[in-house]
Amino acid sequence: MPSYQVINLWMKSQGRVINSTNYWNLYAGYFKDRMCQELVRLGDGTPPQDGTGVRCQCYELFKRSYPDTYQDILNIYGSLNMLTDNQTIAQCTQSFQKLYKRVGSIVSNLIPIL
Secondary structure, three states: OOHHHHHHHHHHHOOOOOOOOOHHHHHHHHHHHOHHHHHHHHOOOOOOOOOHHHHHHHHHHHHHHOOOOHHHHHHHHHHHHHHOOOOOHHHHHHHHHHHHHHHHHHHHHHOOOO
């Protein structure tokens, strides 16, 4: 389970809801996996390397191509990517420990506020 999902579940259990979906970050993975397909959006003058400026232009063109569904496409991509992530048990344990520490630090920072 990715960190944002753990944090959202914890926030919901405490009666707080946040929308932390960062579509730019989701698109970065989408772009990496489908770089040739996405670079076609730029036309003939496509630079051969992956730069943030190139990705930004492709992202804007992607959003224009799918104005009503680009968020759904990226959400589904993120979910599928999470499900197909093949990790060993040790990697899963390490990921869980990172999330545990992160949620613990968030909780400890919220306690003085409450």
